[in-house]
Amino acid sequence: MEHKGDEQPSLNDTGQQHSLEQSTVPASLLPSVLSRLGLEDMTSLPLTGVDTQLAALKDDEIAVRVAAVRSLGEHGETSTLGPLVAALHDSAWEVRAAAVWALGKFGEQAPLEALMRATDDADGSVRAAALRTLELMGDRVTIEPLVRALGDSDWQVREIATLTLGQLGEQAPLEPLLARLNDEHTAVREAARMALEQSHPEALSAISIDSIGIAQESGSNTASGVREQEQPGPAVEVESQARVLSNGDSILIQFTAHVRTLLSRVVRDVVVPLADTQSPSADEEVSDVIVSGPGEVGARRQSAQTKPRRLRPIAEGVLAALIVAGLVASWLVIQQRLHPSQGAASTPLLAYHGHVDGPAVWSSDSKYVSILTDSSPAGETVLVWNRATGQVTKHMLHTLLAQSEEHQAVFAPDGKHLAFVEIDTHHKVAVQVWDVIAWRRILTTSLSSPNGYLNVYWSPDSTRLVIPNEDGTIQVWNVVTGHELATCHVPPLDSLPVNIYMSPDGHSVLFGGLGPQHTYVLDLTACKLLTLPPVGADGNHIHIALSPQGNRFATTSPLSATDESMVQVWDARTGRNLANFHFTTLLSDLGWTADGTRIVTSDNKEVDILDVATQRIVLKVVLTRIDLLPVWALSPDGGRIASVSGADTVQIWDAVTGRKLNVYQSPGNSVEVVAWSPDSRTLATGSTDGTVRVWKGDTVPETYHSGSSAILTIAWSPDGKSIAAGDLDGNMWVWKVN
Amino acid sequence: MDQDDGDLLSLLATDLDRHFRQLVLLYQQRLYSFALRLEGSPQDAEDIVQETFLRTYHALKSYPGLKVRALRLRQWLYTITLNIFRNRQRKPEHQSIPLDISEDSPLLEIEDPSLGPDEEAYWHEWRRELEMQLASLAERYRVAVTLYYFEDLSYVEIAELLNQPVGTVKAHVHRALRQLHKALETQTNGVS
Numbered sequence: 007m008e009h010k011g012d013e014q015p016s017l018n019d020t021g022q023q024h025s026l027e028q029s030t031v032p033a034s035l036l037p038s039v040l041s042r043l044g045l046e047d048m049t050s051l052p053l054t055g056v057d058t059q060l061a062a063l064k065d066d067e068i069a070v071r072v073a074a075v076r077s078l079g080e081h082g083e084t085s086t087l088g089p090l091v092a093a094l095h096d097s098a099w100e101v102r103a104a105a106v107w108a109l110g111k112f113g114e115q116a117p118l119e120a121l122m123r124a125t126d127d128a129d130g131s132v133r134a135a136a137l138r139t140l141e142l143m144g145d146r147v148t149i150e151p152l153v154r155a156l157g158d159s160d161w162q163v164r165e166i167a168t169l170t171l172g173q174l175g176e177q178a179p180l181e182p183l184l185a186r187l188n189d190e191h192t193a194v195r196e197a198a199r200m201a202l203e204q205s206h207p208e209a210l211s212a213i214s215i216d217s218i219g220i221a222q223e224s225g226s227n228t229a230s231g232v233r234e235q236e237q238p239g240p241a242v243e244v245e246s247q248a249r250v251l252s253n254g255d256s257i258l259i260q261f262t263a264h265v266r267t268l269l270s271r272v273v274r275d276v277v278v279p280l281a282d283t284q285s286p287s288a289d290e291e292v293s294d295v296i297v298s299g300p301g302e303v304g305a306r307r308q309s310a311q312t313k314p315r316r317l318r319p320i321a322e323g324v325l326a327a328l329i330v331a332g333l334v335a336s337w338l339v340i341q342q343r344l345h346p347s348q349g350a351a352s353t354p355l356l357a358y359h360g361h362v363d364g365p366a367v368w369s370s371d372s373k374y375v376s377i378l379t380d381s382s383p384a385g386e387t388v389l390v391w392n393r394a395t396g397q398v399t400k401h402m403l404h405t406l407l408a409q410s411e412e413h414q415a416v417f418a419p420d421g422k423h424l425a426f427v428e429i430d431t432h433h434k435v436a437v438q439v440w441d442v443i444a445w446r447r448i449l450t451t452s453l454s455s456p457n458g459y460l461n462v463y464w465s466p467d468s469t470r471l472v473i474p475n476e477d478g479t480i481q482v483w484n485v486v487t488g489h490e491l492a493t494c495h496v497p498p499l500d501s502l503p504v505n506i507y508m509s510p511d512g513h514s515v516l517f518g519g520l521g522p523q524h525t526y527v528l529d530l531t532a533c534k535l536l537t538l539p540p541v542g543a544d545g546n547h548i549h550i551a552l553s554p555q556g557n558r559f560a561t562t563s564p565l566s567a568t569d570e571s572m573v574q575v576w577d578a579r580t581g582r583n584l585a586n587f588h589f590t591t592l593l594s595d596l597g598w599t600a601d602g603t604r605i606v607t608s609d610n611k612e613v614d615i616l617d618v619a620t621q622r623i624v625l626k627v628v629l630t631r632i633d634l635l636p637v638w639a640l641s642p643d644g645g646r647i648a649s650v651s652g653a654d655t656v657q658i659w660d661a662v663t664g665r666k667l668n669v670y671q672s673p674g675n676s677v678e679v680v681a682w683s684p685d686s687r688t689l690a691t692g693s694t695d696g697t698v699r700v701w702k703g704d705t706v707p708e709t710y711h712s713g714s715s716a717i718l719t720i721a722w723s724p725d726g727k728s729i730a731a732g733d734l735d736g737n738m739w740v741w742k743v744n
Numbered sequence: 745m746d747q748d749d750g751d752l753l754s755l756l757a758t759d760l761d762r763h764f765r766q767l768v769l770l771y772q773q774r775l776y777s778f779a780l781r782l783e784g785s786p787q788d789a790e791d792i793v794q795e796t797f798l799r800t801y802h803a804l805k806s807y808p809g810l811k812v813r814a815l816r817l818r819q820w821l822y823t824i825t826l827n828i829f830r831n832r833q834r835k836p837e838h839q840s841i842p843l844d845i846s847e848d849s850p851l852l853e854i855e856d857p858s859l860g861p862d863e864e865a866y867w868h869e870w871r872r873e874l875e876m877q878l879a880s881l882a883e884r885y886r887v888a889v890t891l892y893y894f895e896d897l898s899y900v901e902i903a904e905l906l907n908q909p910v911g912t913v914k915a916h917v918h919r920a921l922r923q924l925h926k927a928l929e930t931q932t933n934g935v936s
Contacts, residue, residue: 031776036769040765042798043764043797043801045764131798131799137806172808675911676915695911
């Protein structure tokens, strides 16, 4: 797997990414654009007579009317003001915008009222043109329409209003511009910064520092940070606490400061005014907690007249709650300092920043994590992290063939062995098997593959490796001894198998191929084939899955061209058809529950659990995720399903009763991956904000911040005590889970 | 900022009417390809690009010179194109026209002299399939993957353009790729 950097996008090596680049733009586009802007023939405009242009204002062609308006603006004859004002009501926005610009050319003679009305035009470009034109008139115009336009529904109008206000220098109103720093659109926020730099640079620098502080505190953008500070509702507090528990000392300190700020505001806006009117001694009591500044006293006196008496108990309750929260935060700071090891929940045991290919792989004893990095034509780099010592050992996995063209590495289920397959330009295939922990090569073999088939398959116990070949030769190797166990011959594989499973006892192999001739069970002890009868319109099995017990397997097959499909269950020894399920959609996933009695299927809209014995669908979980690809996971014990609904809601279902057990809200960010712990009791989720959250029952989740981009892979250690997570950029972290 | 863009922006800030033609000439092809991927119909794509340039002209005329010189021209133009596309989608009278993937479609004017007839036919079919799958993606995925792979914008640039967090953009690109991969894989499996 090749790593792809941010700056070198390429879908593949065939160059098809430019396929549309050659779809030539129509030759008519440029003249049409210039014509509709009245730029087609600039030199001739002033030379045309006014009467002709006035007549042209009624032409059917928009381009002609625009040209006429522009020309009249160039002439600047006051007698044409009336027709130009009338053009502000033209049905075409291009004409109205051109009329605004044309009227602006009249300077002091320009009709202010008409231009003011144009600031309410239905079209954003016309409104923006009017705002800019009014600004260019200087002292003749108030800034009211500009300030009003800061709330325009069109972000470009807000942007232009903001920039235009900035042009006014010190006269620009500060507060409205400051408010635009929190606009929902980046362009407007940038415009606000630019405008403030021009008009109130000192205010901008002060705000910048404040914004950075808030952003760090909230871990989100400035706008949401401000909202959190102003509205400290319960949900925010829970989330803040979750961050406190996971983000270490600095965040705790920030949280304490945050609580103090809130206390200050409560004292200023609620408690102190009440104290003023109701209890002469109350002011002194709170002043022990917070020292108010002069501005706060002013605020206190203003609001003292309006607060009803019944608010006092509420205010006191809020104050008490905040004081408690502050004390808790302070205690956490102290605890953090006294017992730094307790904060290890957020400090990764391992953080690797590089080009990781694929998910991290735990060894079956949870002692090692292996990752592949820096894939190149010469091979792969294998990094092995020793959990006990903390050491990372780097190994180079070199290709063996001189003209090696492509390769792939496949870890064994035990995480301790690795098969490395490569093919050269002459279709020669070489297979190496390595003991990853001891870093010792166990076996090397080669074969020929005209079609470039590179797959190898591990047995569940990681002791055997199956190497199929297109000529029908199936090799089975013992990777403990490095010897070949069996070579069976089956009919040539003219199309590639979808997948291969080895039974738990290692005695048979299930081939999931395309077409009936390639879906069969191969008895390795006797090299005997059990071919299945054809099913589906073309006899194709798209997905195939062997039960954990190895006695049954399930297949999915498309039915005709109607997007319908069939799930079938087969006896792996006799080939007998045991159960059939008909679906009206094409399925994308197929698997078994751990006890081998139920099948789990999914398409893009729902997850279904099928009971083989009764041939009934026993549970249907509808995935309300808008995305095309659903995110869900069945727990290892088959008892629960976690599914992502919408972007950030995770629902936990009882896979037997269908009852919804829990709903987790992952605040503000899209959940990209869910993973059950080995004991099926805890769920880890990875989000686009780079966090991993670990949920258990109804408790507040533990949050682990990678500080990076979207988390896409999560791998629990087999002992359930640690999590390895990888992001989109090829970075990887390991955290200890409390 | 690209040096050419910087020079052009200075010219536009100085004399918009005189130099606007250069802007159209420089960007019409890119924006047309982009719009074609968004909309599918050449006529709609042309309409979108025309309106993009009209809006661009008036915006440039409204901006202070300082802002014009500081523009990130390429992203800005894509943003406007996307806005226009989305506004058209929202209009009730808008009728989506299926992506034209017929043999004479402009989407498929592809030639590679290094390929033999068989290879050319293979890649032609493959690209047709890719374009079809791309067109079937949800809009936000189609936009993200188009901007990243076909318009060569970085994640950060796309995030600014779409007014979204970088992580969201990355996730959308990733999901789009997964979806494309899966769709193409299913298609391949289904035809054999």
